[in-house]
Amino acid sequence: MFSTLLLTSIVVFMILCFVFYCAIFRTQDAQFALFNLFRHKRRSLSTIIAIILGGVSIFLYGGFIDYSFWILKEQTVRTNIGHIQLYDKSYFETSNKSKSIIENYSTLKSDLLNDSELSQDISTISGQLEFTGIVSQYESETSSYFAALGVEPLASLKLGSFDKLISGSDLSRIKHNEVTLGSGLAKTLNANYSDWLDVLVVNTQGGQGALSLGVRGIFESGIKDYDDVAIKMPLQTAQRIMDTDGVSKVVILLNDGVDLDIFRAKLDKFIADKQLPLMVKSWKELSIFYQQVEGLLSGIYFFIKAIVALIVIFMISNSMTMNIVERTREITTLRAIGLRPRHITKLFLLEGIFIGAIGAIGSLAIGFAIAGVINLNGIAMPPSPGQTQGYTAFIKTDSFDLIWITFVLPILTSSLASIIPAVRASKLNIADAFKFV
Known part of the structure; x- marks a missing residue:
């Protein structure tokens, strides 16, 4: 992406x-x-409108993709993954x-x-303990498999901020014998x-751990498979039932604007030194679904940009080719008076560049105006694959890359489209002027 941006720049x-x-100098x-654009107003206007339509399409769809x-x-x-996670080196090598x-x-x-x-870049840091087991509700005579996550209650308010509480309240920092359930597990x-x-669990020592816990709240993350088995409890309670003072992973949420790669390099140095x-x-390595969606939408966006670029190139090339035919007498006259x-x-080439510049400015102006209207109410979107909650989408207009492209x-396309007609115009024979007298 950087190399493409550098090349276009x-x-x-x-x-x-x-x-x-x-x-x-000229x-x-x-x-x-510039004045030649106004001599053929209808043709210039139709070409500029085509450029603006393409530019606005790229701007709006690009803004939608950026927001997505x-x-x-x-x-x-913010579903307890954070920007960075620390694991024991053997974590991904064993199933236990x-x-x-x-x-x-x-x-x-x-x-x-x-x-x-490191501390100046860290917004929240939290240890988490993962384990599984069997949970029973004897009054209703039901049992189910569960996947639990022991979290620090205060830190989880940030790290789990996208979990929607539908009943009760979040975990308490004082009452350690209360948990929150995923909506699907609560229903089961x-x-x-x-x-x-x-x-009931098998603890880290290989023995059994059992505990009675109260339901403090029921939450919904929007991911059905997770909500069907999820239990969140205070880290202290999770450590007690699993008979350990350690954690499965350390989750780090960074401050806004912090470069993830730079922070990771500093963290790697910290680990190596000690x-x-x-x-x-990183969060992206752990989220296969995000990588798949990003690849799909990026491919669609590239395809749209390619289609728009081809349309603009053909429109401008056709317009300027017609321009040459209609202005043959003018061109050969200029040649006759000494123009090389x-x-x-x-x-x-200048005409093509001016058309492109006018189209680019118009694309941005109209794109910002339409995006502003859309963002007043947003776009209602259905749930993403694997999720249960829809969301309201907006057009993100603060991306430098989007504005730049x-x-x-x-x-670029208008300049490229002008090259062949411009060379063709320069090669017209002076004697051809007599055919248009």
């Missing part, structure tokens, strides 16, 4: 340098090319996750927060607020 810079050179040429990526990222990061525990979590957390280079157990559940048996994973073929080529694409 270089090409556009060269085009702008060419325009500025003509405007300063003022008459620039004026002549952003909301999917936030949903992923209770044997891959990060010991001395409190000491590790303190060291991370006391490191000046026929459990409601203030009911008591019995939990020789810790830990490995680092290179000079004629330059005039037609909307501005650059019309200029």
